[in-house]
Amino acid sequence: MTSTQEDPGLQRQVLLVAAGLADLAVSTAGSAVGGLRQLLNRSDGPELVRDAQQELAARGRVAVGRVALAAAPAYLEVMAQQVVERRAVSGGDG
Template sequence: MGAGHTGGPGEQAVLLLAGLADLAAETLGSAANTVRALLGRSDMPDLAADAKQDLTARGRLVVDRYAAVPPAYLEVLAQHAVARRASGIDG
């Protein structure tokens, strides 16, 4: 995927979401640094680490949800037909 590569709509959507997620993570990181400086809380690094873990887990769920390709419908039907023949149901 170079700069001149234009993928399909699915690939473009994934890239757009990844870019938005990166921007959001960067913005949250900056906001966390600002809050840490203002409040001077000793537990802020722990809170920021927890937020990073939560965002990473959420991103993984989103990618897994949309990256999974459902099985081809005709392939599933063919597998059922082969299984029926093998069991003698279609006789």
């Protein structure tokens, strides 16, 4: 195995750890917001909590998207490798 074949497994583990940390952060933030809401006793408390959860979820989607894009091979690089392979098979013609 080459190091490039091992990277997807490592990247997946990093993604899972990050997702676990994000879940913990959301849970902690939810508890903190709940306590803060009780302290402030505001009428728009549930809306603030809902907005905070939506914001964290959006940030999580962006973070996961960055990891997913980083893990995907570059399209033009893949195409260039295929051209090199085809030329090697055909003996360098065309």
